[in-house]
Amino acid sequence: MTSATAQDAEPLSNSFQNIILKLHQYWSDKGCVILQPYDMEVGAGTFHWATTLRSLGPEPWSAAYVQPSRRPTDGRYGENPNRLQHYYQYQVILKPSPAESQDLYLGSLKAIGIDPMAHDIRFVEDDWESPTLGAWGLGWEVWCDGMEVSQFTYFQQVGGFDCNPVSTELTYGLERLAMYVQGVESIYDIQFSDTMTYREVYHQAEVEYSKHNFELADTDMVLRHFADAETECASLIDGGVALPAYDQCLKASHLFNLLDARGVISVTERQAYIGRVRTLAKACAEQFLKSRGHL
């Protein structure tokens, strides 16, 4: 449903924000709800309730959104051209999984200027599993000329529950895609808008958050917050509200990542923490299904 004015206008540049706009347009045309980011700290676009919780139950659901994602251990003080502790994922969820899922995905690559006839696009086995979410699926990482540009997963289970129907989940690493279509070697050289670079927008944040994640975060306090979030999540489940409980579950998950970055979690404790978050995620999934009358 491209309008006449859009066709007449200059084609959009390959700036970071235009890639997002093009993906929004493409997936909106394909019938997706275009959502805004989840206002919680999460490690990946998958954690958004629009993917995790909405992939449960029988109702059809298609959504696309950008999700700012935080991985505290990946911080490099703004010095590594390929690594960030805060980055963007573009996330699409299609439920039930359409028979033409792969073609739809390839269409989205064309929409952002990657012509499959000029490149080597491959679907390489990569099964997805999230021990914290109690979730798994089968699929691929999609390679473009040897670079992983997306994760493509058919969700089988979330929160310990079978997905019925199965959804198609697509996750694009936006910075990588932008580096590729713009032909730059460093994340910081990405043209964010036509006038502003990624460095100008985010470099200071990378330096400061790296310092926070690795040096400054008060681990005793973070430990307390983890326990608080865990308790709150459980009591909200008791109160019968899945979505607010899920907020607390994700809060606990992020705090665990932060503790991990601060190096205060031993290998054996690590498993125990992951198990605690998984227990919360399962409870949220169960409550979500109950609230919608499916259990």
Next chain:
Amino acid sequence: MPELLLELFSEEIPARMQRRAAEDLKGLITDGLKKANLEFADARSYWTPRRLTLVVDGLPETQPDLHEERKGPKVGAPEQALAGFLKAAGLSSIDQCEQRETPKGAVWFAVTEKKGGPAADVLPGVIEAAIRALPWPKSMRFADQEFRWVRPFHSIIAVFAGTALSGSVDMRPGAVAFGVETKGHRFLGSGAAITVSGFDDYIAKLRDEKVILDPTERKASIDRQLREAADREGLTIKDDPGLLDEVTGLVEWPVALIGRIDDAFMEVPPEVLTASMRAHQKYFTLNRPDGSMAPRFAVIANMEAEDGGAAIISGNERVLRARLADAKFFWDQDRKTKLEDRLSDLEKVIFHAKLGTVAERVDRIAGLAEALAAHIPNADPALCARAARLAKADLTTEMVGEFPELQGLMGRYYALDQNEDAAVADAIAQHYSPAGPGDACPSEPTAIAVALAEKLDTLVGFWLIDEKPTGSKDPFALRRAALGVIRLVLENNVRIGLKDKALTHGIFFKLENASIDGEDLLRFFADRLRVHLKDEGVSHDLIQALFALGDEDDLVRLVARVHALRDFVNSEDGANLLTAYRRAANILKAEEKKDATEYNGAPDPEQFEQDEERNLWAALSSVAAQVGVMIEEEDFAGAMRLLASLRAPVDAFFDQVTVNADKPDLRRNRLMLLSRIRGTMGSLADFGLVEG
């Protein structure tokens, strides 16, 4: 004769599962054909990332008619028996049966002719059952379907004798109907469905659509293209059969392209570059004529791009730059910390909950390597201890964290970088070896000491906490460790006693009072040694015959004795003497049982009555006197030859002398003489355990 063509078309099947799935499909279909009495001439399976294909040649148009005979009750049997028989045979009247004369009288026989049905009616069921039964290591559901496949399943070609079979696979809900259509290459194909009438048509049309169906042909094409591309650059491809197989399963239309590695990365060790290119990118390494690594890589694309692959190469080069930038960062970063300064980090790494940290293990291995140096010719104890101390330090480096398969090797590079003795560096690199039958065995003194210490520490440690392999379960690879010890010791002539206190009493574990069952560990080695020597054609009973002596825990000496024993048993004198030994042993066993006593000890020469007794006694005494010295001097072949000299007097004794003489004293004395045969031979091996 008609042909069956079957293609199961799906989204990309993981490369590692394709071959097995195609073989399973063939197995399931051909089993189904056999059960349906459909004979065939040949069945071949093929695969690409998106399809499993099977072609069966030489099928009949119809099932053969079946002639069945069923034997029933006797003529004149009660009504009830006849009714039951008719029911079982599917007949309505006894008139449809015939009488036949048998030795037991006249008997009813039901003879039925079952008309074979058209194959086209039978095949759909066979195909559907095979698809439902095909096992996948991991399978998934799709949309609202209960049907499970490795990835979404899209279409089926099922053509028999040029026409589509009618049938479908139930997706619960929905179905995929059998058809005659498929698709070509995802990008290079026309995009339209292609219609096929048989295998030749199918394979030709797929080729037009840029799909090489036959994996053998694809692999050969990749191999040829790689060689040609390398040749154009004056380089050679480093052989990598595993990677070649993998990339064959990732493409339908392979195109080899060569890219450049930036010079800045060539200072990083070549193994690191190869590991990074192989694991993450599935690139092949190229070598210069002198064998050194060239700044090039080869990638197998699934695409024939209009620009000749320029954009694809440039994209791959960019990805590799980012990958190698990481590797170079690790290389630079790791070298800033000396290996010995990493040892404290090993205190945080648990080796096994009951066996402590890797740091503790390193302490033990260092002590053990130093002690072992005394038994290894030209080994310097200080160097052995130093190498052992640094051997595990690379486990804390970023590089080994990223590429675990480079453990040891990176330690060597970092050791050389900090100017360690070359022997120390090599020992670090080799101390995990030999890790399998195909792996080279260390042969330099320092490396031998550390490699041995590493494996002995593992074995003794797990024996101390009673974590031994059981059946097929060997989670700590103790069998491999034992085989490693055997090879290290045998190939380098290392003389150590496996029941040495230093090993069996947890001295190096700082557990003075804890000891393990040395005999039990020795039995474990004996089992592994049997496997090892089987390849040499040494049968297991010979090894058992020597282990039974109980005091032999030096594997080098043991194997020398095994070889001497084998040669002895294979010689004419030896085989004969073995027969005589058994005769002596059997007589003794029987008489000992009868008399409820044991005959052991010297006979009284005064009581000999025949020359054969005197001659045998003289020969036995002479052999006994010499054989001890020869064993001492490890002249086992000589000892065996000496033993063989007993054949004549022993044979003469049995020919001429009656052991069970009437006079009790004489009988007793002769049994004593026999016991000396057993005793003298028994000092070399337990001949009672030798078979054949």
